[in-house]
Amino acid sequence: MSLIEPSAISSEIWDVIVIGSGPAGLAFVQEYTKKLHQSKILLVEFGLESEPSTNALDESIDILNPENHHLPYDCTNKGLGGTSATWGGRCVSYDEIDFIPRSIIGDNCTWDLSIFEDVKRFYGPAAELLDCGKPAFNLKEIPESGNRRIAEGFQEGDWLDSAVERWSLPTRLGPKYNEILREASNVRVVFGIQASRIGESSDGVRTVELVDRSNGQALTSRGKRVVVAAGAQESTRILLQSSHLFPGGKTPYALGRFYQGHISGKIASIRFSGNPRLTDFGMPRDAEGIYFRRRFQLTTDALIREGLLNTAIWTDNPLYYDARHRSGTMSMIYLMLIAPVIGKKLAPAPIRNSLTKGKVSNVPAHLMNILRGFPKSLFEPFLIFSKRYLPKRKLPGVFLYSPKNEYALHFHAEQQPIEGNYMKLSEDGKRLQIQYGYTDEDVRSVLRVHEMLDAWLKKLGCGELVYWYPKEELAEQVRKGSSDGVHQVGTTRISSSAEAGVVDYDLKVWGTDDVYVCSSSCFPTSGQANPTFLLAAFGARLAHQIATQK
Numbered sequence: 253m254s255l256i257e258p259s260a261i262s263s264e265i266w267d268v269i270v271i272g273s274g275p276a277g278l279a280f281v282q283e284y285t286k287k288l289h290q291s292k293i294l295l296v297e298f299g300l301e302s303e304p305s306t307n308a309l310d311e312s313i314d315i316l317n318p319e320n321h322h323l324p325y326d327c328t329n330k331g332l333g334g335t336s337a338t339w340g341g342r343c344v345s346y347d348e349i350d351f352i353p354r355s356i357i358g359d360n361c362t363w364d365l366s367i368f369e370d371v372k373r374f375y376g377p378a379a380e381l382l383d384c385g386k387p388a389f390n391l392k393e394i395p396e397s398g399n400r401r402i403a404e405g406f407q408e409g410d411w412l413d414s415a416v417e418r419w420s421l422p423t424r425l426g427p428k429y430n431e432i433l434r435e436a437s438n439v440r441v442v443f444g445i446q447a448s449r450i451g452e453s454s455d456g457v458r459t460v461e462l463v464d465r466s467n468g469q470a471l472t473s474r475g476k477r478v479v480v481a482a483g484a485q486e487s488t489r490i491l492l493q494s495s496h497l498f499p500g501g502k503t504p505y506a507l508g509r510f511y512q513g514h515i516s517g518k519i520a521s522i523r524f525s526g527n528p529r530l531t532d533f534g535m536p537r538d539a540e541g542i543y544f545r546r547r548f549q550l551t552t553d554a555l556i557r558e559g560l561l562n563t564a565i566w567t568d569n570p571l572y573y574d575a576r577h578r579s580g581t582m583s584m585i586y587l588m589l590i591a592p593v594i595g596k597k598l599a600p601a602p603i604r605n606s607l608t609k610g611k612v613s614n615v616p617a618h619l620m621n622i623l624r625g626f627p628k629s630l631f632e633p634f635l636i637f638s639k640r641y642l643p644k645r646k647l648p649g650v651f652l653y654s655p656k657n658e659y660a661l662h663f664h665a666e667q668q669p670i671e672g673n674y675m676k677l678s679e680d681g682k683r684l685q686i687q688y689g690y691t692d693e694d695v696r697s698v699l700r701v702h703e704m705l706d707a708w709l710k711k712l713g714c715g716e717l718v719y720w721y722p723k724e725e726l727a728e729q730v731r732k733g734s735s736d737g738v739h740q741v742g743t744t745r746i747s748s749s750a751e752a753g754v755v756d757y758d759l760k761v762w763g764t765d766d767v768y769v770c771s772s773s774c775f776p777t778s779g780q781a782n783p784t785f786l787l788a789a790f791g792a793r794l795a796h797q798i799a800t801q802k
């Protein structure tokens with residue numbers, strides 16, 4: 253790789269300084285270098301090639317509501333490739349509804365459908381970066397799926413069963429780009445450097461203030477343009493520390509506010525009434541071998557009519573920790589996930605936690621399940637693990653056929669953008685404080701979406717929902733069963749006016765002509781989608797825009 257010593261950073265004026273080498277920074281670099289081979293890019297990365305177990309950025313974050321937010325070290329990774337080092341690889345498109353003003357999100361839809369149409373032009377480069385095949389997010393675009401309905405008797409109407417998530421390898425962009433950047437003669441990468449503040453601009457050259465992690469030495473780089481792609485929380489922190497960028501030295505009202513992620517979990521199963529063999533519950537592969545999965549989603553009209561937040565629901569396995577599932581295979585996997593050393597190797601903490609809920613529960617009952625299911629309960633996990641960990645393209649999840657035609661349902665829903673969820677600097681300006689929780693409307697929407705799916709299935713005579721808790725406990729189960737911090741959205745939002753947001757439709761910080769933010773923090777709404785695919789498309793779009801300005 254074309255590395256550069258920290259001391260050489262100041263030696264030239266870079267065409268673009270990119271802060272952060274996660275999916276956003278690398279999507280930008282990939283597309284920019286395709287367009288402009290001669291331009292000189294400096295890629296500044298905080299992480300080291302061999303990252304220690306603690307770092308100053310994560311150590312200086314306070315999570316004010318840990319009940320609903322993962323701890324800092326579980327939310328991001330540092331180093332080439334950023335958080336792609338542990339991401340799950342689920343690639344999902346945003347939907348039309350996410351760009352339409354709705355009463356349930358107040359006046360916080362500060363972007364519109366024109367930007368959605370525009371960014372979709374860059375789905376190709378995003379899919380290339382993330383290795384998720386062709387960017388087809390509807391079954392109709394995957395003819396080899398046979399275009400079957402999800403279960404016997406199901407029909408589309410208010411509910412769709414044809415929305416699709418696609419899966420990356422999951423690609424670890426660090427190893428992938430190590431090689432690619434080596435060949436890119438115009439990109440210089442510097443590791444172990446923290447960008448702390450965007451500096452002044454004069455004669456078309458902007459400074460960026462940096463700190464060398466190895467010795468604490470202050471450095472300055474100079475570039476014609478700066479792209480802040482340091483992940484949502486750190487991009488937000490950098491802008492909060494750069495108040496001089498804004499009129500009167502006052503940061504925009506929206507900066508750091510309206511922090512969103514997703515409300516997500518399980519409260520019910522779906523019981524189909526037709527032939528279990530005709531239920532399409534798992535993760536097939538398309539003609540290119542890419543894993544995909546269908547999801548239930550409401551139409552735009554139904555969401556608007558019912559005043560609901562955008563939500564996806566998919567069939568899943570029952571809760572691993574609850575031995576009442578009586579599956580020896582699931583019990584075996586559960587015991588491995590909670591085992592002290594092996595568990596950590598099998599899945600990163602947020603994913604492990606979403607499977608086990610951090611509980612060590614009724615181990616004797618799990619052992620009974622394993623005994624009852626022997627020898628299948630031993631060889632089936634082995635087969636699953638061999639598909640999940642050995643090949644380059646890994647099986648994204650574990651799916652067990654249900655002869656009873658009953659599957660757990662997983663919901664993944666948009667949140668209301670509210671001022672009370674925020675990232676802000678502490679009084680002394682040294683720490684980043686994060687407040688994150690769920691509103692009553694977030695919870696109400698999840699419950700109503702379940703009611704509507706139940707009613708739809710019953711109307712078709714195709715099945716029903718089976719709730720896991722008494723009705724009066726459902727709201728509490730939704731609220732306490734969910735946490736996020738791995739999908740970070742909203743804190744530097746796109747807007748059509750400087751008053752309503754932080755960056756314009758081209759991701760340029762309002763009031764500047766050379767500072768851009770490329771992060772999911774720019775998305776004003778969280779939708780039902782995991783953010784990285786759209787973010788990669790925005791990274792490619794930004795590169796295209798800057799390259800064609802020249």
Ligand SMILES: Cc1cc2nc3c(=O)[nH]c(=O)nc-3n(C[C@H](O)[C@H](O)[C@H](O)COP(=O)(O)OP(=O)(O)OC[C@H]3O[C@@H](n4cnc5c(N)ncnc54)[C@H](O)[C@@H]3O)c2cc1C
Pocket residue numbers: 271272273274275276277296297298299309326327328329330331332333334335336338339340341342343344445446447448481482483484486487490600601602603738739740770771772782783784785787
């Ligand atoms: C366990 C887990 C599972 C996930 N699964 C999925 C999934 O299935 N699908 C999905 O869409 N998303 C998923 N995500 C989210 C996904 O990882 C992020 O959306 C994505 O990585 C964001 O990309 P980014 O480039 O903006 O930020 P990051 O990937 O966080 O990269 C930012 C980079 O900037 C560097 N940096 C930070 N601050 C500075 C600074 N001050 N100076 C210099 N460099 C700096 C960091 O070291 C890092 O390398 C998951 C996240 C986690 C934690």
